[in-house]
Amino acid sequence: MQQVKAVVARAKGAPVEVTTINVPDPGPGEAVVQVQACGVCHTDLHYREGGINDEFPFLLGHEAAGIVESVGEGVTTVAPGDFVVLNWRAVCGDCRACNRGEPQYCFNTHNATQKMTLAEGDDAGTELSPALGIGAFAEKTLVAAGQCTKVDPEARPAAVGLLGCGVMAGLGAAINTGETTRGKSAAVIGCGGVGMAAIAGAALSGASPVIAVDIDAKKLEKAPGFGATHTIDSSKVDPVEEIKRICAEVYPGAEGADVVIEAVGRPETWKQAFYARDLAGTVVLVGVPTPDMKVPDLPLIDVFGRGGSLKSSWYGDCLPSRDFPMLTDLYTSGRLDLDAFVSEEIGIDDIEAAFEKMHQGEVLRSVVMFT
Structure with missing residues (x-):
């Protein structure tokens, strides 16, 4: 287990906090990813406002790109050092949709089994609910390996990370x-x-x-x-x-x-x-x-x-393993301008201000940079 800085929403409508969380070592089928960039999406604000559910505290952030740091037992699709875009559709491969050749409609998508937890304060040890099963307003996050999609490592993290949700x-x-x-x-x-x-x-x-x-x-x-x-x-x-x-x-x-x-x-x-x-x-x-x-x-x-x-x-009826690499290649070849969606690059302490800019329609995406 390791401790990292992360952004947490503790209560409905309350300002988010930068705090320390515990990230477990990856178990079977899991991966720990060092986050490089994560977009500030309106869904994160929905979580903070209790518009998704009331399973506080939330670990916010989900439009992310980064480097796989470690993987658990049985993981073969990604390896340490891979540059990945995170997704919230880790397909199961064995539901009705997957079996009929339509994994983009998988009925049984999954996330990491282990939970990240708060590391400090009176509620230390409290389990976190990661936004869309990702939780990437953090220096590192734990996800299911199927939530990691390898893309061209030459791509700009702030741009291709947005494929993780809104742009896709x-x-x-x-x-x-x-x-x-x-x-x-x-x-x-x-x-x-x-x-x-x-x-x-x-x-x-x-x-x-x-x-x-x-x-x-x-x-x-x-x-x-x-x-x-x-x-x-x-x-x-x-x-x-x-x-x-x-x-x-x-x-x-x-x-x-x-x-x-x-x-x-x-x-x-x-x-x-x-x-x-x-x-x-x-x-x-x-x-x-x-x-x-x-x-x-x-x-x-x-x-x-x-x-x-x-x-x-x-989710744009997407299949991340098919669509993310293709769209990244279109970006790196100059045919899809993902950079145009990045209005500003910000730090981990600037997310509340980014929510306000988003609410006012001043930005398409603020992107939190970790490296």
Whole structure:
């Protein structure tokens, strides 16, 4: 066992603390990773606010890249010294989804068996709940070996670590879930980190036009840099009608976009996405709603009459072992600008300030650097 500095949320709504934690030596199927960089994701704030569950204290952080320090018995997929991106989908290989050849939908993903614990204070020894089974706002963390995906060691940790959650969620929502491709149009409602990644994914796949929708003019100014061909300020115009108009100009007769990605997670914007898609088009929900939100009231005849698909995208329907190395290679070859998602590099003591910047929409991603 070793002791390292880490960021912990002890109680709902309380500011996070930098404290010392105990990291066990890896057991069978586990690995200890020396974290180099970890993005500050909105999901971490959800944990702090009690929006995920109440299993405090939480060890926050999950969008991370680092170096495998040690592995436990039976681990063959990674070795000490490997540069890895951490993921929260360690597939089991033997559930119904895995057995039918769709491990990206694994029903039995798993995390490390042992628990990291608090190392100081009156509650020393208390088990920590790692965010998304990772807990990477820490100098080192313990994960299941299947949560480690080897990628090109020449890649910048601050950039490729973001594939661990938000960027992969957006890219995958467009490419994997929405199946954007040449000859299809795409619209993305919500231009935060996930939405910008969805725009980048749609552009990378060859979709055109790629339409960015938001109420924040600053975000819309950045959207063309990620691949948007058009922008819509939905605080000033009806986004549904604008999406229809733009798509009809490119594809005469179109009644909306072929794929509309909702990256906000609200009933109002999901309803906009529903009516902004073309006949037989696809709606993808990747924005995370709160538990109290309901599907908006829609005439069932509209659901039936428009055809197509209404999908939700969980982690961009990704398979880390397949997608992370591919996307890293696109990054290192200059075809996918992951650096553009890194708004700032910060220290471990700056996470509360990063939460506030994220809440105010001032950053796509703040990234905590450990080396």
